[in-house]
Amino acid sequence: MIPDDEFIKNPSVPGPTAMEVRCLIMCLAEPGKNDVAVDVGCGTGGVTLELAGRVRRVYAIDRNPEAISTTEMNLQRHGLGDNVTLMEGDAPEALCKIPDIDIAVVGGSGGELQEILRIIKDKLKPGGRIIVTAILLETKFEAMECLRDLGFDVNITELNIARGRALDRGTMMVSRNPVALIYTGVSHENKD
Amino acid sequence: MIPDDEFIKNPSVPGPTAMEVRCLIMCLAEPGKNDVAVDVGCGTGGVTLELAGRVRRVYAIDRNPEAISTTEMNLQRHGLGDNVTLMEGDAPEALCKIPDIDIAVVGGSGGELQEILRIIKDKLKPGGRIIVTAILLETKFEAMECLRDLGFDVNITELNIARGRALDRGTMMVSRNPVALIYTGVSHENKD
Amino acid sequence: MIPDDEFIKNPSVPGPTAMEVRCLIMCLAEPGKNDVAVDVGCGTGGVTLELAGRVRRVYAIDRNPEAISTTEMNLQRHGLGDNVTLMEGDAPEALCKIPDIDIAVVGGSGGELQEILRIIKDKLKPGGRIIVTAILLETKFEAMECLRDLGFDVNITELNIARGRALDRGTMMVSRNPVALIYTGVSHENKD
Amino acid sequence: MIPDDEFIKNPSVPGPTAMEVRCLIMCLAEPGKNDVAVDVGCGTGGVTLELAGRVRRVYAIDRNPEAISTTEMNLQRHGLGDNVTLMEGDAPEALCKIPDIDIAVVGGSGGELQEILRIIKDKLKPGGRIIVTAILLETKFEAMECLRDLGFDVNITELNIARGRALDRGTMMVSRNPVALIYTGVSHENKD
Numbered sequence: 001m002i003p004d005d006e007f008i009k010n011p012s013v014p015g016p017t018a019m020e021v022r023c024l025i026m027c028l029a030e031p032g033k034n035d036v037a038v039d040v041g042c043g044t045g046g047v048t049l050e051l052a053g054r055v056r057r058v059y060a061i062d063r064n065p066e067a068i069s070t071t072e073m074n075l076q077r078h079g080l081g082d083n084v085t086l087m088e089g090d091a092p093e094a095l096c097k098i099p100d101i102d103i104a105v106v107g108g109s110g111g112e113l114q115e116i117l118r119i120i121k122d123k124l125k126p127g128g129r130i131i132v133t134a135i136l137l138e139t140k141f142e143a144m145e146c147l148r149d150l151g152f153d154v155n156i157t158e159l160n161i162a163r164g165r166a167l168d169r170g171t172m173m174v175s176r177n178p179v180a181l182i183y184t185g186v187s188h189e190n191k192d
Numbered sequence: 193m194i195p196d197d198e199f200i201k202n203p204s205v206p207g208p209t210a211m212e213v214r215c216l217i218m219c220l221a222e223p224g225k226n227d228v229a230v231d232v233g234c235g236t237g238g239v240t241l242e243l244a245g246r247v248r249r250v251y252a253i254d255r256n257p258e259a260i261s262t263t264e265m266n267l268q269r270h271g272l273g274d275n276v277t278l279m280e281g282d283a284p285e286a287l288c289k290i291p292d293i294d295i296a297v298v299g300g301s302g303g304e305l306q307e308i309l310r311i312i313k314d315k316l317k318p319g320g321r322i323i324v325t326a327i328l329l330e331t332k333f334e335a336m337e338c339l340r341d342l343g344f345d346v347n348i349t350e351l352n353i354a355r356g357r358a359l360d361r362g363t364m365m366v367s368r369n370p371v372a373l374i375y376t377g378v379s380h381e382n383k384d
Numbered sequence: 385m386i387p388d389d390e391f392i393k394n395p396s397v398p399g400p401t402a403m404e405v406r407c408l409i410m411c412l413a414e415p416g417k418n419d420v421a422v423d424v425g426c427g428t429g430g431v432t433l434e435l436a437g438r439v440r441r442v443y444a445i446d447r448n449p450e451a452i453s454t455t456e457m458n459l460q461r462h463g464l465g466d467n468v469t470l471m472e473g474d475a476p477e478a479l480c481k482i483p484d485i486d487i488a489v490v491g492g493s494g495g496e497l498q499e500i501l502r503i504i505k506d507k508l509k510p511g512g513r514i515i516v517t518a519i520l521l522e523t524k525f526e527a528m529e530c531l532r533d534l535g536f537d538v539n540i541t542e543l544n545i546a547r548g549r550a551l552d553r554g555t556m557m558v559s560r561n562p563v564a565l566i567y568t569g570v571s572h573e574n575k576d
Numbered sequence: 577m578i579p580d581d582e583f584i585k586n587p588s589v590p591g592p593t594a595m596e597v598r599c600l601i602m603c604l605a606e607p608g609k610n611d612v613a614v615d616v617g618c619g620t621g622g623v624t625l626e627l628a629g630r631v632r633r634v635y636a637i638d639r640n641p642e643a644i645s646t647t648e649m650n651l652q653r654h655g656l657g658d659n660v661t662l663m664e665g666d667a668p669e670a671l672c673k674i675p676d677i678d679i680a681v682v683g684g685s686g687g688e689l690q691e692i693l694r695i696i697k698d699k700l701k702p703g704g705r706i707i708v709t710a711i712l713l714e715t716k717f718e719a720m721e722c723l724r725d726l727g728f729d730v731n732i733t734e735l736n737i738a739r740g741r742a743l744d745r746g747t748m749m750v751s752r753n754p755v756a757l758i759y760t761g762v763s764h765e766n767k768d
Contacts, residue, residue, distance in 0.1 A: 001219045020216055020349060027193045027215035111745065136746035137540065141525040144356075144363060156356035156521065157212060158365060158562070160544055160736050162754050164336075164348035169687065170712035171336060173350060175751035178542070178738050303553065328554035329732065333717035348713065350754070352544050352736055354562050361495065362520035367559035370546050370734070385603045404733060407603035408596055411577045528740075528747060540740035541596060542749060548720075548732035555720060557734060 001026075007044050008077060010070040016046030017107065017133065020161050021179050028131050028183050029103045031055045036101045038123075040091050040116055041108020045071030052080040055103065061087045061094040063110060095119040106132045106143075113139065117146045132182040143182040152184040193218075199236055200269060202262040208238030209299065209325065212353050213371050220323050220375045221295045223247045228293045230315075232283050232308055233300020237263030244272040247295065253279045253286040255302060287311040298324045298335075305331065309338045324374040335374040344376040385410075391428055392461060394454040400430030401491065401517065404545050405563050412515050412567050413487045415439045420485045422507075424475050424500055425492020429455030436464040439487065445471045445478040447494060479503040490516045490527075497523065501530045516566040527566040536568040577602075583620050584653060586646040591620030593683065593709065596737050597755050598626050604707050604759045605679045607631045612677045614699075616667050616692055617684020621647030628656040631679065637663045637670045639686060671695040682708045682719075689715065693722045708758040719758040728760040 001023050007016040017025070025047060031037065031054035039048045042060035048071055051058045062068055068088045075081035087094040092115045104120045106113070113132075120130060130152070132143040140156065147154040158180045162173040193215050199208040209217070217239060223229065223246035231240045234252040240263055243250045254260055260280045267273035279286040284307045296312045298305070305324075312322060322344070324335040332348065339346040350372045354365040385407050391400040401409070409431060415421065415438035423432045426444040432455055435442045446452055452472040459465035471478040476499045488504045490497070497516075504514060514536070516527040524540065531538040542564045546557040577599050583592040593601070601623060607613065607630035615624045618636035624647055627634045638644055644664040651657035663670040668691045680696045682689070689708075696706060706728070708719040716732065723730040734756045738749040 019219070020351070023219035024212055024215050027211070027218075030193075135748055136743070137524060137528065137740060137749065138746035141521060144521065156363060156365075158354045158356075159212070160352035160354075160738070160751065162350045162352075162736070164350075164713060167712070170714035171348060172711055173348075173713065173754050175736065175753045177751045178749050327556055328551070329548060329557065329717060329720065330554035333713060336713065352546070352559065354544070356521060359520070362522035364519055365521065365562050367544065367561045369559045370557050385606075403603070404600055404735070407600050411595070411599035411602075540747060540749075542738045542740075543596070544736035544738075546734045546736075548734075555732060557732075 002046070002049060002078060006078075007046060008070060008073045009044060010066050013044050013064060013067045013070045014108070015044030017043075018161060018176050018179070021133065021159060021181070022046050022050050024157070024159065024181060025105055025131055025133065026050055026054065028181065029105065029129050031103060035103055036099060037103035037105070038095065038098060038101050038120070040095070040104065040106040041110070042071050043067050043107060045074040047105050047107060048084060049074055049078055049080055051103070051105070052084050056083060058084045059087060059094070059098045059101075060084055061089070061091050062108070063088065063090055091116050092119055095123065098123070100125050102128050104128070104130045106130070109139070113142050114146050117143070117150060121150045130184045134180045134182060135177055140180045140182065147182065147184055154182060154184060156180055156182045194238070194241060194270065198270075199238060200262060200265045201236060202258050205236050205256060205259045205262045206300070207236030209235075210353060210368050210371070213325065213351060213373070214238050214242050216349070216351065216373060217297055217323055217325065218242055218246065220373065221297065221321055223295060227295055228291060229295035229297070230287065230290060230293050230312070232287070232296065232298040233302070234263050235259050235299060237266040239297050239299060240276060241266055241270055241272055243295070243297070244276050248275060250276045251279060251286070251290045251293075252276055253281070253283050254300070255280065255282055283308050284311055287315065290315070292317050294320050296320070296322045298322070301331070305334050306338050309335070309342060313342045322376045326372045326374060327369055332372045332374065339374065339376060346374060346376060348372055348374045386430070386433060386462065390462075391430060392454060392457045393428060394450050397427050397448060397451045397454050398492070399428030401427075402545060402560050402563070405517065405543060405565070406430050406434050408541070408543065408565060409489060409515055409517065410434050410438065412565065413489065413513055415487060419487055420483060421487035421489070422479065422482060422485050422504070424479070424488065424490040425494070426455050427451050427491060429458040431489050431491060432468060433458055433462055433464055435487070435489070436468050440467060442468045443471060443478070443482045443485075444468055445473065445475050446492070447472065447474055475500050476503055479507065482507070484509050486512050488512070488514045490514070493523070497526050498530050501527070501534060505534045514568045518564045518566060519561055524564045524566065531566065531568060538566060538568060540564055540566045578622070578625060578654060582654075583622060584646060584649045585620060586642050589620050589640060589643045589646050590684070592622030593619075594737060594752050594755070597709065597735060597757070598622050600733070600735065600757060601681055601707055601709065602626050602630065604757065605681065605705055607679060611679055612675060613679035613681070614671065614674060614677050614696070616671070616680065616682040617686070618647050619643050619683060621650040623681050623683060624660060625650055625654055625656055627679070627681070628660050632659060634660045635663060635670070635674045635677075636660055637665070637667050638684070639664065639666055667692050668695055671699065674699065676701050678704050680704070680706045682706070685715070689718050690722050693719070693726060697726045706760045710756045710758060711753055716756045716758065723758065723760060730758060730760060732756055732758045
């Protein structure tokens with residue numbers, strides 16, 4: 001995984017998604033060499049870069065031109081990008097232009113989550129995986145409801161991560177904001 | 193990643209390590225096809241199985257015979273094991289018998305953490321990675337101190353994971369106990 | 385605060401609410417000697433007992449007769465109850481029978497949260513405080529939406545608590561499930 | 577409880593302790609009207625102010641003169657202080673000058689935790705309560721070890737708190753850094 005501080009950052013663009021969260025997204029996405037993936041709301045490019053190194057083709061969508069340029073710079077910085085199509089624009093529109101997909105990561109939806117998930121469902125190949133990352137309480141709820149309504153088995157895992165920061169006096173645990181991953185497919189909730 | 197509930201469990205053996213934690217361990221371990229790895233305190237075999245699918249050779253050590261037999265059953269269940277050497281016995285002794293390693297995951301140390309880490313350091317190839325998983329407050333502290341004394345740059349990340357469980361009335365978030373990963377190498381602590 | 389393990393428990397009744405959560409509820413409720421309080425979904429009686437020791441009158445409502453009997457036994461066990469009215473029945477109905485209140489704690493709503501909060505608003509004296517405790521994702525969302533629609537300033541705080549348990553090998557941190565407190569009145573969210 | 581943002585802050589002084597943590601400290605301290613309390617490392621004065629409103633006498637100690645002046649301003653701002661003795665200086669020395677105590681809260685120890693706890697033990701009246709708040713991994717460990725060595729039953733509770741912040745797009749959960757409370761006396765760890 002690319003350490004957080006090896007991304008070029010832009011104050012007007014959220015991200016990068018914390019390494020631990022990108023790591024779990026990749027574990028849930030189970031990217032294969034021939035897979036086609038879409039990253040909706042690519043922001044700084046954290047997820048796009050991880051996908052780019054693992055799948056055949058990535059479509060990275062964001063309506064913020066600064067997100068697209070920041071993602072592009074980060075792709076170049078890490079020698080990636082040949083297999084990435086950057087699409088600036090409204091997600092529902094952009095999604096209609098891409099081929100069928102194996103993996104969809106939705107990190108930002110600009111209030112159009114339902115529409116986005118509906119189109120993704122139509123584009124999802126058999127065995128395809130959808131992962132929504134949410135930091136807003138409302139997105140957690142809406143993603144669960146939407147994916148259920150679309151007929152998926154839906155799981156949610158919430159991550160509270162604290163990293164140790166070395167100070168003179170000792171190791172201070174510094175929290176990241178909680179992130180929820182709402183995902184389709186096999187549940188990892190222990191039924192015991 | 194192998195879902196938690198696809199492991200054979202044994203009430204007298206801890207584990208399997210939660211999927212999300214195994215996932216982060218793999219991200220930090222960065223296993224390569226030619227790597228040699230050791231899993232100290234393999235328990236149910238969660239980490240051993242993930243390593244087995246990603247590296248050349250895994251040495252799985254545990255002094256509890258039931259852990260060794262449970263790990264063996266899980267390897268068979270998932271069609272893995274050709275590249276795994278199961279070693280029942282005291283970790284320091286077993287470690288002395290194995291070749292140099294690229295990756296060391298220490299999930300259980302039976303009170304011999306310092307000795308274990310000292311031997312691991314001697315066996316670690318250049319660029320090798322050490323990851324200690326800790327659920328005890330004392331292990332978190334001791335692992336940090338030991339690895340620093342052995343000259344490593346040390347990081348600690350603590351994971352609080354809650355998974356949604358579908359009930360009639362709604363989605364109840366069910367917590368796992370906090371797990372800390374103490375690891376050497378590149379820090380993921382954002383210096384911004 | 386009454387330690388968790390000093391409550392009589394009943395497997396068919398949820399609770400008691402963890403001490404740390406009851407503690408925060410009391411801090412947010414700011415109970416006064418002349419206050420009238422209602423505990424909707426009193427379960428084992430954790431919140432009812434804390435209120436009983438701090439206010440003039442408590443109305444404890446639950447539609448599960450076992451919750452009412454368990455709360456009664458706990459009140460007796462701790463020498464409390466003179467100022468407590470136990471009401472077995474449907475919350476909206478029971479709420480209509482009680483006088484105006486200063487404090488409302490809603491720990492269980494049986495799917496009638498909107499109706500319950502609507503009636504509570506009508507019964508709430510000026511300066512009154514409402515606290516909803518939620519373990520379900522849907523309740524967190526619904527409580528926020530309802531209270532906002534009813535015109536309140538709404539805050540939400542989520543608590544992840546882990547307590548140390550002394551084992552031979554050391555101190556294992558044991559997690560409680562995350563609990564959210566959705567409350568009206570002064571925000572404690574730092575605006576800095 | 578006093579909301580966090582009603583404290584005068586000083587960038588060179590830590591604090592105030594988050595409302596939820598001050599709340600739990602008060603619940604564990606069980607302050608009585610005739611109690612004498614000491615707040616070691618008073619910082620911005622969060623704990624001192626809560627104690628001042630609940631006990632007979634508070635000794636607030638800090639070696640940072642800015643902490644003492646900030647605490648003083650906060651006391652004045654909230655109409656408190658008649659029962660508070662502000663002591664600028666080294667904690668072990670200051671502790672030797674105060675009478676026996678019912679409550680000791682240690683929020684900062686400047687590397688002298690063992691000495692501080694040793695003196696506190698000598699000054700602690702029967703039934704007295706000690707609470708150490710820790711954000712450093714090393715302090716959590718050291719406080720547990722020290723208090724055990726001094727013969728106390730020791731408990732540790734770790735709090736991960738996230739507060740909702742209202743944004744246009746929804747409610748973002750914002751984490752506070754994890755805080756551990758290490759305290760003597762009745763365990764709240766559920767033995768079930």
